[in-house]
Amino acid sequence: MSKAQIGVYGLGTMGSALALNMAEHGFQVAVTNREVDWIAPFMQEAGDLAKNLHPFDTLEEFIQGLATPRVILFMIPSTKPMDMMIEAVTPLLEPGDTIIDGGNANFHDTRRRSALMAKQDLHFVGMGVSGGESGARHGPSMMVGGTKHSWTQLKPILQEIAAKYQGDPCVDHLGPDGAGHFVKTAHNGIEYADMQAIAEIYALLRDVTGWDAPQIGALFEGWNDGPLHSYLIGISGKVLQATDPETGKPVVDLIVDQAGQKGTGRWTVIEALKLGQSASAIEGAVGARAWSAEKETRKVAQGLLTAGTIPVDLPDADDLQAALLAARILGHAQGFRVLQAASDEYDWSLNLPRIAEIWRAGCIIRSSLLDDLADALRSDPPQGELILAPAIRASLDTTIAPLRRVVASAVTNGIPVPALTGALAWYDSIRTARGSTNLIQAQRDFFGEHGFIRIDKDGVQHGPWNS
Template sequence: MKEFDFGMVGLGVMGRNLLLNMADHGFSVAGLDLDPEKAASLEKEASEEHTIKGTTSAQEFVSLLQKPRAIMLLVPAGKPVDAVINSLLPYLEEGDIVVDGGNSYFPDTNRRVEELDAKGIHFFGMGISGGEKGARFGPSMMPGGNESAYERLRPIFEAIAAKVNGEPCVTYLGSGSAGNYVKMVHNGIEYAIMELIAEMYDLLKRGYGVSDAKIQQLFEDWNNSELASFLLEITADILKKEDEVTGKGLLLNYISDTAKAKGTGKWTSQNAMDIQAPVPAIDAAVQMRDISKYKEERVKAAKSLTWEAPAEDTDVDTLAATLKDAFYFSMINIYAQGMAQLTIASKEYNYGLNLEEVAKIWRGGCIIRAACLEDFRKAYQKDQHLPNLLLDETLGASLVATQTAARNAVKMTVDKGIPASVLMSAVAYFDSYRSEILPTNLIQAQRDFFGAHKYERTDKEGIFHTEWNS
């Protein structure tokens, strides 16, 4: 029987589409799923040119693969991943490779790397971004694990990845859980940009009464500028979709405002605090999703905690121009926070991340792909040790030029009583980062006053304590 190039466990939409993508590029692939219908439908979807085999037997599945075997898991994060690994282990051999393609929490990946390394098996954590369409026609992929073992995977992954200027949106990122960590931060950035877009929409719609059609046109125009990004593109499309149930107006206006989340944004914020990497815009985006869940309380509060916004005549074109620059300013600050977290984490966990490569593979295929990522790639190309994108001369100048608009946009949200946590956090982060002096000297004095925690002085070396009451 023919030996297959690659195996996939989990034949849901993502797993099936990735296998079909591989088959399109001439690779023979096998799929394993406990659901007989999914295993059978995989073969039915294959064209005559494809070499695809579906099965429900782990033993048969492993026996189909050429050695060293390359197997990807696309199952829910957590216990299901461990369960699948344990079901495969009796049939695996030294040198085989197992790739977790889900959004696993990076400490779990570290544990699995150690456990399987003891058995001579290579374990990779690989973030995949781009959704079902990306999986079928070209995702962005973020693998981390053993560098030499990656060579077995590289030809397949480079073939199926999205391409930008002929360059595949996949690269070896680093050891251990580097891939899962980068995807986690990718998702944190995604949370913040989604919330930023929502804040702009809210300010335009509720704050200034701009019509849905005009907002749609603005977002479409923005997406044809330096703000071009996948998230703006789909937002413009969302604002076109009519409601088929009622036949009256946009579907968006009938969707609940209680947002859901799968946890990767929360993980980004939690770990950022662990390693002391400030990401206030991402934190704010996570918190806004949490606030949205308290719908009943918000309805009550809206009746009593009132605010009458001052009336004003506003030219929509002038408003749009201000918000466009404010969006750019905030977006760059969001990416800067996420990339700074990756820089700090790379040192903390010995990942050896190359931030130019990260920016490069995010330019296509992934959910946070945007025109500005090419600017980030150039910034890291100039200085591979750049600690923060705000320190890049070109990007810094663009932020200085757009900061007035961002500040004015914050004033607008305050005047209108529109919540804009990410917008405000972006401005506060910028002002904090550019402040040579912060008022944290007072915090140090307070800590010493009530807890004798001591402090350092600006005029001499040493650690000091004062009897503040004497």
């Protein structure tokens, strides 16, 4: 039997889909799984593709079944199991071999693992994979971090199995060590903000205007043919118009309003704050999911905290559409700002326009907006700020006023819109040349003698309040 070109360890949803994708593109793929009894059903599912799949029952046989230098994709939890796997597999490898973590890993772990393996002339790749099961099977967007040596090995395979946007593979080598996993983290943060902003528009239509789910879904379906065209708007329209076969009611109305999260949104916010950035739309989305878990508290509070709401009409559908577009632009801009800050901090030299391009197909946040953002990022905008690029300014010039009207209506009606509000507050903060933090500096000097910079003198100064 000829040796396999790549190995896939872990035949769960994503691992099995990626293995079948590779086999379908003609690659010889070694496969195995910790629970050996998963292997036979997987091979049966593969059908005609089984001719390109090479199953092994043990880790040792799996490693020996790979052509050298070896390339092994691990689709297992990126926490302690990955560290245990590295410890188990390293003695079986040879210098020049590459192992890939294709899960949602914390990029700090990826950097640590890369440094550890480099000491043995082994290569560790952190690869973000977006698109869910369908994307993994038929063409995901992939964000690769690691050495140039490992990219040389991976490039022919990944470019074949990736999603294509007008023929361009939605995959690239983005930088060393944790760069790929950080870009995937930021992708997920933007995804959180996008999903929350859509949900907030849905809530306004439901709770202020009284529209039912199918009406809102039809509106979203129409919006998907315009500037809001995106995977998330498209599936939101479908979800809202789906009917439960048992009750005849909209399925979405039967779902408890408690959202799960796996941590990548929180990581985006944490790293943004560490890097001195504000990702307020993403922060709002993460906070909203956290509060959604407090269902019992919210039920009690609804009957007790009743003050201050004033019923007003919601702006029309055109305003809602424009407001959502503005919020999406600003949420993406925050994500790219965090990416640039991380690139500077970790010396990654991230290519932001290319990142926007590899998100145009295959991934969850794919949308027509990303084409515009890629062009804007290439245009050398003032201060390097995406929202200062002429084309993006033009879009915001026509959508910020609707966003203000929608946020004002939501606040007056007492409908929480943390993502929309956070996006607008960030926009206003960026455009305010003279803010209010001069008072904060005075306060800090008063109680802690931290000092401040005066507009008419050089150097650190102190106020007269403590003399």
